Amino acid sequence: MSQSEQVVSLRDVSKTFERTGTSALEGIELEIGRREFISLIGPSGCGKSTLLRIVGDLIQPSSGDVVVNGKPAHQARLDRDYGIVFQDAVLYEWRTVAKNIGLPLEMGGWDRRRRQERVHEMLELVELTGFADHHPWQLSGGMQQRVSIARALSFSPALLLMDEPFGALDEMTRERLNAELLGIWAETGSTVIFVTHSIAEAVFLSTRVVVMSPRPGRISGVVEIDLPQPRTNELREDARFAELIRDVRRVLRRGGGLDEHEEPLPVEERV
């Protein structure tokens, strides 16, 4: 990670929700370099989604600095530097698959022909060619989420923000989309911030896993994931993979994310 190529830099970012008076985030310091794949992981209420929204200028921090691509987050949003994928696909039901993918391009003022070409490329990338004229309700959950990813990537944003994008999908679909996402990431060279509940998913995808702890939301540790690239599903049986998962769990426990008295994580998390 070269220090001159920071995509995101968070300095002493805090967020207090005024209405409830709860402190969602406190003293967050994080630097994210170009082409990194960062996962934010932690128990519910640790503020990981809040942090993602602050980076994307969808909510404002109470204090601290958020710099994206060398400018304030607000300017980065106006410059369309973000592609966002939520847990729900958040497709616009009245638009076809192709028009959903083309929406950010329309907003960016692309002319019709370039738009169509680009949408076609994206459909190929997420393997949905032939579904261009379908409406969202005609697609399965996994396919909808692929449309959502294609839409977020269509305008080649510098930064991809993903908030538990595969959280609502079954395990098999999730693993397949994990692999697809890594392929897309390698191909497009974007920087990703990925919020997840799943330790295995975080370790499998990321270059670094940022572990957060709740009340108030803090970063309790960062685990470097030194698994080789490109990553394949065989890696999930690798000893190093298991070791890294143990490391993440250790940091989670230290931060209070894995209380000994709490329910252990679901079986699939333990590899």
Place this chain on the structure above:
Amino acid sequence: MTTPIVAAPPRRAGWVGLVGRRLRDWGPAAVVFLLGIAAWEGYTQLADVEFFLLPPLSTILETVWNDRDTLWSAGWFTFKEALGGFVIGSAAAILLALVLARWRSVGAALMPFAIAANAIPIIAFAPITNNWFGLLNPASKMAISAVLVFFPVFVNTLRGLTSVRPQQVELMRSYAAGELEIFRRVRFPNALPYIFTALKVATVLAMIGAIVGDYFGGSQDALGILIRRSAGIFAFDLAWAAIVVASVVGIAFYAAIAAAERVATSWQPAARVE
């Protein structure tokens, strides 16, 4: 290459299949309709029901045919009153809903009055609007229809405009969209099914407003006047014939809006329309 989880939906069935499905869908309703007609006709004929209570359906239909010129011109006249009220009332309702969805504080200030106004039996104002706009002026009936139409369209439009999923708006913000763009591309399309549901109800209300408005006095060409006058001179077949015409006009009005709905919200799965 991943295999798609869901295959493309099956192509539309052939013409024969379509007719078959339509028959299955509409068959039961058609049977009930025919039974109702038969019961009406049979009962009035066999039980010798007094003519002023309920004339036989065949007599009514005969009158519809014989007096078709008077009836249809009255029907057309009243439809124009209803349509005028429908357009004015719906347009005003949609515009106000757009303003209130944009400036919520204005909405908070006005909403209690809108709700209170809705509780007023609007039809009670018919004699007053006759006074305001003149007995023979169609505007007096349009006013009643417009006010009747206003509230359901207003409430539904506002709900449609504001029931957008927050993330659909967040996503637009991330594309650097302004408020106007969010209205045009998210809130308004989201509201369309709500608006059309209300507009369909509004067609019925507009017809009621126009006809009841006529009952308090109006042009000799109007359907409501025709019904009142014929009932007054014991020409119940003509009164019933006028009601049949009013029903046909009302149903056609409703069907026209329903057809517009299917065009405007064709993206909806068929099951969700209706």
